[in-house]
Amino acid sequence: METTLIHVVIMFAAAFVGGMMNSIAGGGTLVTFPILLWLGLDPKVANATSTVALWPGLFGGLFGFRREMEDTRSILVRLGITSVIGGGFGAWLLILTPSKTFARMVPFLILFATALFTLQAPITRRLGTAAPATNPRARWWMGAIIFQFFSSMYGGYFGAGNGILMLAALGLLGLSDIHKANGIKNFLGICINSVAVLAFSITHLVVWPRALFMAVAALLGGYFGARTAQRVGQTFIRRAIVAIGLVITIVMLWRMR
Numbered sequence: 126m127e128t129t130l131i132h133v134v135i136m137f138a139a140a141f142v143g144g145m146m147n148s149i150a151g152g153g154t155l156v157t158f159p160i161l162l163w164l165g166l167d168p169k170v171a172n173a174t175s176t177v178a179l180w181p182g183l184f185g186g187l188f189g190f191r192r193e194m195e196d197t198r199s200i201l202v203r204l205g206i207t208s209v210i211g212g213g214f215g216a217w218l219l220i221l222t223p224s225k226t227f228a229r230m231v232p233f234l235i236l237f238a239t240a241l242f243t244l245q246a247p248i249t250r251r252l253g254t255a256a257p258a259t260n261p262r263a264r265w266w267m268g269a270i271i272f273q274f275f276s277s278m279y280g281g282y283f284g285a286g287n288g289i290l291m292l293a294a295l296g297l298l299g300l301s302d303i304h305k306a307n308g309i310k311n312f313l314g315i316c317i318n319s320v321a322v323l324a325f326s327i328t329h330l331v332v333w334p335r336a337l338f339m340a341v342a343a344l345l346g347g348y349f350g351a352r353t354a355q356r357v358g359q360t361f362i363r364r365a366i367v368a369i370g371l372v373i374t375i376v377m378l379w380r381m382r
Contacts, residue, residue: 128164136339136342139160143343144179144343144346144350146350147288148311148350154172154283170332174336180340181343182340185346186347186350187311188348190304190305191308194305204273205312208280211274212318214277216281216321217281220324277313287314292307308351
């Protein structure tokens with residue numbers, strides 16, 4: 126598909142919104158991935174390009190939440206290392222998955238991500254009240270590390286809705302401050318996707334002109350989202366994400382008939 130001015134505007138807007146969503150709650154892939162599919166990219170290429178495009182937005186979100194991230198060194202180190210390993214494994218699985226197989230999986234991955242969004246509140250509420258908020262015991266660390274590994278693996282493979290999984294892992298450690306949790310989540314997202322970005326680049330799955338253009342918008346959106354997190358109606362954003370995810374799932378399932 127030939128890129129026109131309207132396509133450029135839509136890509137910029139999608140990446141900006143996706144970066145903002147990722148810094149606040151997650152789910153930016155639900156916006157950027159369908160846009161890249163609409164522009165005619167192969168599903169695997171669209172997923173890889175979306176991952177690269179949204180990665181800088183996590184830096185913007187991390188910078189925006191920097192003041193809320195005091196006394197988080199132990200969490201960043203332990204879960205950060207876990208995230209790099211799990212993200213690399215997930216990216217490796219995506220590279221090995223044939224494009225046709227991945228295309229058939231996409232509607233169900235998006236539906237899964239949408240379900241995570243819908244269940245975010247009960248998941249984080251249930252997990253977040255179980256562990257002590259300070260000096261978690263070894264079993265809580267073990268639970269969080271295992272949970273984060275599988276979350277990172279999913280993040281490296283597809284990633285939509287992975288923010289909810291990471292917030293759930295932090296809930297195992299009793300972290301109830303949503304702004305601090307979002308800052309840590311952005312850092313872990315950077316760790317997960319760092320290996321994925323490298324792997325997708327080496328295997329030539331990234332359409333670089335579009336990825337770099339969208340990355341600028343995602344960086345701006347990530348910082349904007351973090352700085353306005355307390356004033357943004359997060360309930361409205363989450364409801365919109367769920368609606369978008371369901372619509373995309375239905376459309377893609379219809380096209381598979």
